[in-house]
Amino acid sequence: MTHILPGATIGILGGGQLARMLALAGARLGLKTHIYSPVADDPAFDVCAAQTRAEFLDEAALRAFAQSVDVITYEFENVPARTAEVLEELRPVRPNPKILALTQDRLVEKQFIRRIGATTADFFDVNDLPSFTKAVETLGYPSILKTRRFGYDGKGQSKVTQHADLSKIFNDLGTTCCILEKFVPFSKEVSVIATRSIDGAFSAYDLCENLHENHILKTTHVPARIKQETAQKAFQIAEDIANATNYVGVFAVEMFIVSKQQEEIVIVNEIAPRVHNSGHWTLDGATTSQFEQHMRAVAGWPLGSTLRLGSNITMNNLIGSEADDWLKIMEEKGAMLHLYGKKETRPGRKMGHYTKIAP
């Protein structure tokens, strides 16, 4: 069976704010959700019909979980390969886990992006100090040494500038599995939030323009202030990625825009095989939210309209103690506030966001 019915249960791996917003969107469509997470007080547990608190490598728990749901999805790309393997034997996992292997490793990811004809930053595989030193000599300064796996929000990376102590940088990263990327002198960071349905239909929201602070997304502005033809290029890359991976669900492609004379060059940074922070504005600012869109795709249902509901939309993350201002934001006319129900406020932790829509 390719599509499920209202009343069916979608299992979600992970229990953070993305899983929570997926569960809420599913409920809107009459779907139940079953949250699987090892973190006892994860916020998605508060809004689901069923829950499993277990490690991702607990195969008995995984099997019981799979048997209790109709289809499985995930809120994060670092799902262990073995986890996906166990689940796939019992139920459809969407998007199909091939995308995990591809996006969990920066080297494999960049090679894939180039294979489909898109541009990435120049990069070198780095495995030891000599290969690092050689790569730095070739790419020049500045460049960025990144772990191939498990990096996010600026974690697992280090900028390499002239006269830097290469040995220290390499050793501090804590792994020998790295990639050195040439720094991209971008004028803008943008993202495509796109969806591919089970029957191959492709749909994308308006291009998002993103502003990061301390490597964490701070603000998304929609539509991105770039040329229409540049946006078209970005959408085409996303569609190529989706088709090449037989993708089902929502995904994000983060891109740099480099301005060269009159031209805007699109450089792909990374792929996130899931709903994405830069798509949160769709909750209030689009006919169908990215969360509903993902649930529709995963359920095997038709995609909804991605129509933007305002001329200009801004989404601001509330990071760490910024969420303490919730009452002030709530009083602001036209600010649409979302809080994720996280028990503990920590520096750098995404606690909520708010959206403003200009009519």
Next chain:
Amino acid sequence: MTHILPGATIGILGGGQLARMLALAGARLGLKTHIYSPVADDPAFDVCAAQTRAEFLDEAALRAFAQSVDVITYEFENVPARTAEVLEELRPVRPNPKILALTQDRLVEKQFIRRIGATTADFFDVNDLPSFTKAVETLGYPSILKTRRFGYDGKGQSKVTQHADLSKIFNDLGTTCCILEKFVPFSKEVSVIATRSIDGAFSAYDLCENLHENHILKTTHVPARIKQETAQKAFQIAEDIANATNYVGVFAVEMFIVSKQQEEIVIVNEIAPRVHNSGHWTLDGATTSQFEQHMRAVAGWPLGSTLRLGSNITMNNLIGSEADDWLKIMEEKGAMLHLYGKKETRPGRKMGHYTKIAP
């Protein structure tokens, strides 16, 4: 303490679609919900952080429920007086239960509406066949005999036309506690969805124009196609009701509009002390939904903007087997579908709704 903090728990009496949508709106603001209902497979149980399945007169269960939450609200007006009494001893109940006594009895309700200076249909208290016969003689035909308590969606009422068998009508109603209302030859049915905050602020959404089929709401159109000054009168009545009852939360006032020459006369039909079906369009068509607005009010928080997000909005209920068309509606561009997750489709049962917004 008058206001709670994000992360706190709101207890909700009742587990139907209204409770479900309240729970979803609460989650958006970082609130937890605890659903209390005697109906084991109620749809709100699928989206809450905690649940109690118990009868409304189970005082031990009520006390345990109250002690586990920070503030209590309800999704229906037929909360037994004793239930409210037990809960109020332990936690704030919002809106305050005085409104329940008032809205549970059509006679008391109509007397209250007249006391605050608004117009109702002419009516008589009916307790036996002689008082019924006398009331019919005075009010004329057609008129409507209604039970004073527990009527909804056309249940508990009977139309009285000329040559009707009064004895049969009276006996068939199954109670001697009735009210005879003169039929109102209305040109439109409208409703005000309004909110009063804990500090007395009043806010109302654009007036809703409602179409019923078989006594069940079928379609709501916003804004109602009536004169601006008539709408102002309707809002004033709602505000008077809210202030007179020291109300906290969302409520609906159902009204008839009678056209008399150039004039539009507003006649109050009934008050619903809760979120209301004719306000479902606010989920997609207003900056703040009625469900979020109610949760804000109950939490003691400031009210949100009621700005309408389109020139014309239509909400259609999916009643009984109409929900079988879910896939067709989902494919319709611009239709925003909501399904309530009810296990069983029954004739007359509200299974979902969809909203369309003209930009």
